[in-house]
Amino acid sequence: MRVGIEIHQQLDTKNKLFCNCSTILREDPPHFIVIRKLRPVTSELGEVDQAALFESEKQKIFQYQGYVDSTCLVELDEEPPHEINKDAVMISLTVAKMLNMIIVDEIHVMRKIVIDGSNTTGFQRTAKIALDGWIDDEEGRVSIKSLCLEEDSARKISEGPDYVVYRLDRLGIPLIEISTGPDIRSGDQARRVALKLGRILKATGMVKRGLGTIRQDLNISIEGGARVEIKGVQELGLISTVVNYEALRQKNLIEIAEELRRRNAYASEELFDVTEIFSLTTSKIIKKELIAGGKVFAIILHGFADILRKDIQPGRRFGTELSDYAKVYGGIGGIFHTDELPAYGISEDEVRALRNKLNANSMDCIVIAAGEPQSCKRALLAVVRRANQALLGVPAEVRAANPDGTTHFMRPMPGAARMYPETDIPSMVITEDILNKIKLPELLELKIKRFIEGYGLSPDLASLIIESPYSSTFEELVNNYKIDPSFVASTFEYTFRMLRREGVDVDSFDKNQILELFLRINKGDFAKEALPNILRWLSNNKGKSIEDAINALSLTRVDISIIRDSARKIVEENMELIKREGEHSLKKLMGDLMKLYRGKIDGKIIYEILREEILKKLA
């Protein structure tokens, strides 16, 4: 098995790659809509490919949604791009160095033709920053083929048969694309390498976080199979499953190919109109299509009996593969085939009539599709093509990951990328001066070790805080003010998270305010336990001081002697319990005492005082 990974990571720069718009996604209603069409520019070579492309996309109309204050004429392709964002270049160079890559001497921005409308220009601007690097993995070194800096595409909002709606907010956000060589040998290794690359990117502190900000594509092939590209694996945890399922799929397809060749199987392009047979059908799906004026068509797959019901991935059969093609090329809901019939309301009589009409024997399989005639024809011809490919083995194609790690067909493998220079953007020389400015961040693997050993954090807490935006604040507080590391880290990672979920705007507190809170806890001004309440109060009373919070929540400091008095009183009142249960009574009595002083003083101090008093009595 050979696996390569391609990672796309959005950068958290202030501005987009070729204009000064901010890099934010928006959910409020767009301010304007622009309508566009694209047409491929002819080239001297490969006219056939071009023509096919043209035919397929010719009818599509693209609608672009924009915002006056966060998308500009550059995204609309109404103004030439500005110079490349230097911050994005610096981040790319940093990552390139961390991946031991060779940095180019001069950056040239290219136009990569993309005419699905996801770029208003009809091309994606992309530049090679570095090549030929490596990272180490426990199963061996993995080569890094390429690092490119490119603009993210527009976001698809919805689509119909002849239009696609895109939102311009994402178009132009800087994106780093890292591709490994096909050196990965297992699903586990793929997951590890993806994780490592993700950590390296995060270590720069300059990448976006959250859903959709990092996308992983996988290139997978097995011996005797073909290179299959799998798009949109969003979760790291899914990578090894996807790899293993794809290896399984290719293995099963190879077996199917052998079996089909042994049977001399073939698919015939002849289309049969079988609408008549289903005129009185009880199948709800077919009935619906017929009422809408549709027809039913059939094709015959000679020698394919029982093949369509063969599992090739968990829950996906060979018939599902054919159905994918029908959906993509014909835009229909799906197909029926005789390996699974009678079922879905289609009767045994109807199947028999089908077999008679198409002159099929028991070794043949019949596939039918219902709906608008042209769509059905396109769908069934695609099924025929895919079925005939099955005799050859695994087709090279682009697939999309399903949430369970299986995949479905997206489109055939594109030819070589069509690229030409972006003449509107001057090339950028990477000078010694620029190279000297690159500051390599601490690798997260080393950082986590330092946090566990140096600060005594638990591995869980350490792994959270090293990737946290509070990471540097944490180190500052702990190193300069001798505040308990575990408490600081758990405040940032656990308490803050809890409060964020409640809707408390914890991230708006400034560093000095946070520092003051910790210092006051150290001094004993209020108890650790009161921190969440103080943060809640401060968030609801913007502009007020911590002193105000303490007063408002009546957290003023309680004298130790008063607590000792209360502890003694409780001990006196519960002597019977103490005598009976000894030290175990501590837990019960602690509750009573905490009721009086919760939040006003550290629970640990209360506990110690009470314990002393109980031990005195027991002595």
Next chain:
Amino acid sequence: MSFGYRGKSLELLNKYGVNVGDKIFVKTNRACFSGILMPRSEIGDDKHIVIKLEDGYNIGLSISSIIDIEKIPQETPSKIIQPSIKSIPNLPNVAIISTGGTIASRIDYRTGAVSPALSAQDLYQSIPELGEIANIRTEILLSLLSENMLPKYWTMMAKSIKNHIEKGVEGIVLTHGTDTMGYTAAALSFSLRNLPIPVILVGSQRSSDRPSSDAYFNLKAAVLTAAKAPFAEVGVLMHSSISDDELIVHRGTRVRKMHTSRRDAFQSINSKPLAKIRNGNIEVYKPYKERGGSLELKADFNDKVVLIKCFPGMPLEIFNFLIERGYRGIVLEGTGLGHAPEYIFPYIKEAIDNGIAVVMTSQCLFGRVNMNVYSTGRILLSMGVIPGEDMLPETALVKLMWVLAQTNDLNEIKKLMLSNIAGEISERSEYGGSIL
């Protein structure tokens, strides 16, 4: 050809005997690279060479790091595929005259070179739909960046148009760079007297080597308009908004480029456009000159004319220079209703006394000059300054060049400048102006 290489980088390429387009293997002190040697931008330095890697990306390599370059033999690229042209009978004939820039482009993805598609054959290949609208005949008249336009080229264009009309066409499309398309449109409007067919100028704001180019949409509509429109005037056809759904034909004497980069940069000023085109339907706005009649060519221009913008602190010496050098006409782009600073009045008077025609227009662009409202305007009028009505300053400039090629008599000049010859002046200032 050095393809943008010069100085040290050119020296290095010569030393190893490699040319642009060659597949090469480059050894540097850090790594080895193989790819195709690419042309270099003329603004690039002489310290790098550019190669296209296997995956299509271009990168620059510093020549100081290069240890060796080797040429790798490569197979010759496949031949250009040319589709055959089918001529459909009964379609209108349209001539496309190209004056520069590219209407349609072809890209060699191997080298990234963009070449213009100008012949009829190229056009059919790039925009096959054209063959369904009209039978196309093409002429490559000029190959100019439109900023380099000269009045003598207007004469050339007018003559070429006359030629095509005599050969028999239903309409003419003239492709033009957008920078000075407005000037040319005005010049042709005056030159082609009693024009029998539509002459449509068309350009693009996004170069035709990109899939999003407006060139195709514009050109298709231009051919349609030339073939089918009922009016016989000179028009400029471009996008009506930044969407690819509607086009607009502006009257040649009333159009101005009003944006540096948008597709809908061209606007009609002080006038409705000639037509709108949507989904292949032409919606026309009256009044217009109908098709028919026989062409009378008057395509001479006197280029001893200048356009001067009035501004606070404008220098006086300009006028001395113009008088000394024998200039024949001055178009002033005055402030407001048609005013100029009083300190230049003596110089304007001197110019007029020297037989120079002085025409006043407004830098407001929208609206009409009226020099009777304030005393400064009245003084200018009394000196003999010709009020340019609601003419665009650029149109007034072109018109004055055209008029001065016919007469030197100031009274005659004034009469011609004040009469509406090609829709450049309207008697009434309509509410709404250019808004439909």
